[in-house]
Amino acid sequence: MEKDMEQLRQKVLTCQNCPLWETRQNVVFGAGNPNAEVLFIGEGPGEQEDKQGEPFVGRSGILLDKMLAAIDLSRDKNVYIANMVKCRPPKNRDPKPEEVAACIDYLRCQTRLISPKIIVCLGRVAAQYLISPTFKVTQQHGQFHQKNGIYMGATFHPSALLRNPANKPAAMEDFFTLRELIREVCQHTY
Ligand code: URA
Ligand code: SF4
Numbered sequence: 001m002e003k004d005m006e007q008l009r010q011k012v013l014t015c016q017n018c019p020l021w022e023t024r025q026n027v028v029f030g031a032g033n034p035n036a037e038v039l040f041i042g043e044g045p046g047e048q049e050d051k052q053g054e055p056f057v058g059r060s061g062i063l064l065d066k067m068l069a070a071i072d073l074s075r076d077k078n079v080y081i082a083n084m085v086k087c088r089p090p091k092n093r094d095p096k097p098e099e100v101a102a103c104i105d106y107l108r109c110q111t112r113l114i115s116p117k118i119i120v121c122l123g124r125v126a127a128q129y130l131i132s133p134t135f136k137v138t139q140q141h142g143q144f145h146q147k148n149g150i151y152m153g154a155t156f157h158p159s160a161l162l163r164n165p166a167n168k169p170a171a172m173e174d175f176f177t178l179r180e181l182i183r184e185v186c187q188h189t190y
Contacts, residue, residue, distance in 0.1 A: 001109050005034040008109055012086055018102035020087035020095075026053035027087060030110060032080035037186040038073065038178075039116040040064075041107070042083045043125040043157065044095050050088035055081045060158035064122070067158070067172065071179040078189045082110050084126055094125055104129075117185050119150055120178060123157025138167075142174035144181055151181060 002008040009029045015021060028045040031054055048058030056064050065075070073079045085095040085103045095103075111119070121127040127135040131152050137160075144153035155174040156167050182189050 001112065005110070005113055008106065008113065012106050015086070015103075015106075018085075018087075018099045020085060020089060020099055023090050024087040025050045028053055028055050028083060029086055030080060030082035031055050032075040033078060034080060034114055036078055036080040036114060037117040037189045038079045038120065038182060039111065039114055039118070040079060040081045040120045040122055041126045041130065042081070042122045044083050044085040045088040046092050046159075047088070055083055056158070059162055063158040063161060067175050070172065071175050071182075072190060080110075080114050080116070082107055084129060100129060116150060118144070118178070118181060119152050121152070121154035123154070123160060127154035141170065142177050144177070151185060153178070 002011060012029050013027050015027065024045075026045075028049045042055060045055065046058050046060070048061070049055055055061070064081075068074055068079065075081055084107065085099050086106060087103075089095050089099070119130065121130055124135065124137050127137060127140075131147070131154060135154065137154055137156060141155050142153065144151045146152070153174075156171045161168050161171055
């Protein structure tokens with residue numbers, strides 16, 4: 001395992017472990033504070049992310065940043081943001097199981113280096129891989145349970161909220177729940 005995030009980033013930037021490398025413009029490694037106590041995990045880069053090499057910079061990213069700001073979180077300060085796969089699936093389709101399998105060790109390594117207290121899955125894809133294969137975001141969002149010493153939970157994917165704004169209040173409640181959990185279990189986030 002790489003000893004720091006920069007070393008890992010350098011390795012991932014040239015990765016060709018799965019076919020997604022052929023259609024990418026940029027690898028989207030992740031962003032934020034590598035010493036964060038809270039780690040957000042999305043699905044994979046979209047069009048804007050692929051163009052810019054940064055996670056959540058399109059419309060969904062603007063929404064995510066607003067929701068983070070509402071509970072005094074920011075990628076420039078006290079959270080880290082990563083994805084299940086680091087290269088964009090064509091036309092934003094779900095990443096295939098074999099693509100996730102090829103990429104997941106990078107996320108594992110990021111998680112070990114960060115050593116977060118809390119992991120928030122953004123949407124079904126991350127939640128079903130990381131929490132439970134039968135996870136239902138509409139029913140189980142906002143519930144945090146300890147797994148291997150880390151509090152794990154999920155909320156609506158910001159892209160899903162853009163498609164279905166009726167879920168925005170429920171998503172905001174999840175963020176308020178998260179704020180309470182941070183106050184309980186984190187030392188230097190706030
Ligand atoms: N959606 C994701 O899941 N991740 C991103 O980085 C951007 C959009
Ligand atoms: Fe490598 Fe992951 Fe990109 Fe596939 S998605 S090429 S495994 S970095």
